[in-house]
Structures are given as C-alpha cells and as structure tokens.
Amino acid sequence: MQFHPFELERFLSEYEQTVEYNFTESGVHPVTLGELLAMAGDDAGALLETPLNYPHVNGTPLLRQRIAARYPGAGEENILVTVGASEANLLAATTLLQPGDEIVTTRPTYLQFGGIARNMGVTVRTVDLLEEEGWALDLEGLERLVTERTKVLAVVNPNNPTGHIFTPAEMDAVVDAARRADAWLLADEVYAGAEREQAEETPTFYGRYEKLIALNSLSKAYGLPGLRIGWMVGPAETIQALWRRHEYAAVSASMLGNRLAEIALSPPVRPQLIARTRGLIRDGYDVLTAHLARHSDIFSVVAPQASALSFVRYRLTMGSTEFAKALRASQSVLMVPGDAFGLDRHLRIQSALPLDYLEAGLARFDEFVANIGGHHG
Ligand SMILES: Cc1ncc(COP(=O)(O)O)c(C=O)c1O
Numbered sequence: 001m002q003f004h005p006f007e008l009e010r011f012l013s014e015y016e017q018t019v020e021y022n023f024t025e026s027g028v029h030p031v032t033l034g035e036l037l038a039m040a041g042d043d044a045g046a047l048l049e050t051p052l053n054y055p056h057v058n059g060t061p062l063l064r065q066r067i068a069a070r071y072p073g074a075g076e077e078n079i080l081v082t083v084g085a086s087e088a089n090l091l092a093a094t095t096l097l098q099p100g101d102e103i104v105t106t107r108p109t110y111l112q113f114g115g116i117a118r119n120m121g122v123t124v125r126t127v128d129l130l131e132e133e134g135w136a137l138d139l140e141g142l143e144r145l146v147t148e149r150t151k152v153l154a155v156v157n158p159n160n161p162t163g164h165i166f167t168p169a170e171m172d173a174v175v176d177a178a179r180r181a182d183a184w185l186l187a188d189e190v191y192a193g194a195e196r197e198q199a200e201e202t203p204t205f206y207g208r209y210e211k212l213i214a215l216n217s218l219s220k221a222y223g224l225p226g227l228r229i230g231w232m233v234g235p236a237e238t239i240q241a242l243w244r245r246h247e248y249a250a251v252s253a254s255m256l257g258n259r260l261a262e263i264a265l266s267p268p269v270r271p272q273l274i275a276r277t278r279g280l281i282r283d284g285y286d287v288l289t290a291h292l293a294r295h296s297d298i299f300s301v302v303a304p305q306a307s308a309l310s311f312v313r314y315r316l317t318m319g320s321t322e323f324a325k326a327l328r329a330s331q332s333v334l335m336v337p338g339d340a341f342g343l344d345r346h347l348r349i350q351s352a353l354p355l356d357y358l359e360a361g362l363a364r365f366d367e368f369v370a371n372i373g374g375h376h377g
Helices: 007-015 033-039 061-068 084-096 112-119 139-145 168-181 236-249 255-264 270-293 320-331 355-372
Strands: 079-082 102-107 123-130 150-156 184-188 212-217 230-233 299-301 309-314 346-350
Touching: 033 255, 033 270, 061 079, 061 230, 061 255, 079 084, 079 236, 084 112, 084 150, 084 184, 084 212, 084 230, 084 236, 102 112, 112 123, 112 150, 123 139, 139 168, 150 168, 168 184, 270 299, 270 309, 270 355, 320 346, 320 355
Parallel strands: 102 123, 102 150, 150 184, 184 212
Antiparallel strands: 079 230, 212 230, 299 309, 309 346
16 A cells, blocks of 8 residues: 655654744644743642653543543543544544545645545545635535545544634534434544634534544643643543554653643643633734735735634745745745645645744745745736
8 A cells, every 4th residue: 555644744844943934833832841830830849759650551540530521521431641632643543444444524624634544545535615715614515425435524623724613503514414424523623722713612522422532632722732642532432442552552641741731731720821822823813914914916814713823825826835945945934835735825824923933934924925926826
C-alpha cells in the first residue's frame, strides 16, 4: 500500500523552526510553565515532589474525573487520556476502521484522521463546507454521501481551518446522518472554548448519540500544546478497545503532562486559560483584518467564529504552495497554503500572537503582497 505523508505537518516541521515570523501555529501563543503555576497560585513546591514514573496508563484518576466532569453523563470509565488529540485520532482510526471501509469527512478540515484512514486503504469521501455561505455545511451533500457503507463520519467542530462552528441545525443533521447510516461519529472538538465572538462555549456532541467518540486536547483552547495531553470520551467498552491500542502506541502520556493537566482543568485555572486564549484570538484577529483590508482587491475572509485561524481567500494566479514558499523565501514569514487542506487559493493565517510580533510579521507580508500585486488572476 502506498504511504502518503501528512503534508501539513511535513511542511511545518520542515520550516517552522527556522523562519523569523511564524503564522502557522494552529493554537494561540503558548502559556509558560510559570504562568500556569501562577494561575494556580502554586509555588511549584508540590510539583517538585512528582515521581517521574509512568502515570496510570489511561490517565490519572483525578485528571479523568476533571475531564469527565465536562461531559454530561460521562464518568472516569468513559475517558482515555492520550498523547495529544493526534494520538486520539490515530487510535480512533486503528480501532474503528479496516482496509476497504469508507468514511466521510468535511472539506476543508484538519487532514489527520482522513490521512491515516487513506493510508490504511480506506476510501475517504468529503462533504463541503461552503465558503459562499459562511462555511455552512452542505446538508444536501451530507445526506447523499453518508450511506450504509459509511463506517465513520468525522467532523472537526469548531473547524480547522475555517473557524466555523456548527449551528444547532447542522449538529442535528450530523447526528441524524450518522444514526441513519449506523456509522460512528468522531467529533474532534479541540477548538471548543476558543470562541472569538460568542461567550458561550461550543457544545460537545457527546451524549447526542451512542456510537460516538468525542476527542479534545490542551493544545488549542488552553494554549498548552507542549504538555502533549489529549483525551477521548466514548462508551466504556469502546474506551477499553482504544486503551488496548494506546498500550501499543504510547503506553501512556507523561507523568508531568498528567499532573499539569490536572492543574489546567481545575475549577480555578480553567477559566483563566480560556479567557487568556479568547483575548489573544480577539485582539490578533483585529490586527490581521486591518492588514488584509489594505489589499481588499486581493484578500477576503469569512470571519472565523472560533480558533486563532483565518482561512483567507486570495485572487491571484499564483497557487497557494507557491505563494507560501515565495513568502518564506523572500520575507522569512510562514503561512500554511490552502493546498494542505485540499483548497487552493487560500492561506491559513494564525493571528493569536503578541501584538508587536504580529504587526512586524504582517508588515513583511504587506511588502510581499505589494510586490506581487500586479499578478491578479
Ligand atoms: C483539529 C485538530 N485536531 C487535532 C490536532 C492535534 O493536536 P494535539 O495532538 O496537539 O492535541 C490538531 C492540531 O493542529 C488539530 O488542529
């Protein structure tokens, strides 16, 4: 079977450590260890006593309790702690899918689950998010594509790269489509909590259907990607099956990751992290749109409802991979080409960054655009 690399992550690992201005992160500017402990009012004393042993393979009981408390009806037995949402997506694919199966995902989306499935010999069908309708889900396409052949319907809500949050009607349609096909519903909810405009947090799909796995992590809405802590929530027997794969894949996440995640999800700290994330997202987006408005003949963007990301459309003949490479080579500024999401003539730009960094990087972007501005397509 032919192996297809994860093009987005390959692009990032090749360039992200060497550019001067990096706009490719998919979370917000990360929290430091000191900031996290300060939010907890902890002088780090207790943490220094942590034995650097393996933690519970499925996650420490306190961490699983804190996670379960966020899902209506869930208990510790419904939770598996993983090495980021990345491991969660891998375990979901290897547990639920066989070669020859069929899945449905959206386009655009974060391509990890679909990419793993494809490498397993699974057929991947995509239903569109419609840019001209504010990235609304193509309900007619969903109806047509999700059939009795569909093993898993995989959604990312809020969506990466568009920041679209499903409306209640779209959530209902997704659940109904999965139920009608007797398919698993895999809901990647890593951007819940990272809402830009609304105060209300994006509701989880968990509890809406029996054959459902919700996954999440501390990497995006919490600003803690370096902890490498993610989790899965699902039926207890499915969690057991996922846990058996987790023992092969990673054994466990790290002890320090588990301990710091307990702190991050504790009642006094979690709201502080979410407020910090939202502040960065809101301020940064305003700076980005001010820069894009200088070239309104070239760029347009459907305002993201959540996430630190904007999926910006441009009107130039140059393809998005070529655009991103030229921008990096001439200005040392990195942005993700729409090609990495199967939608050319777009750039994914992260803007939840310190404002001086954002302004300086976008000034270089302006210069680059001014130089190519003649090549409209
Ligand atoms: C939608 C989505 N899911 C999962 C991940 C993986 O994140 P992590 O492994 O850091 O939790 C990402 C990272 O970009 C993502 O955007």
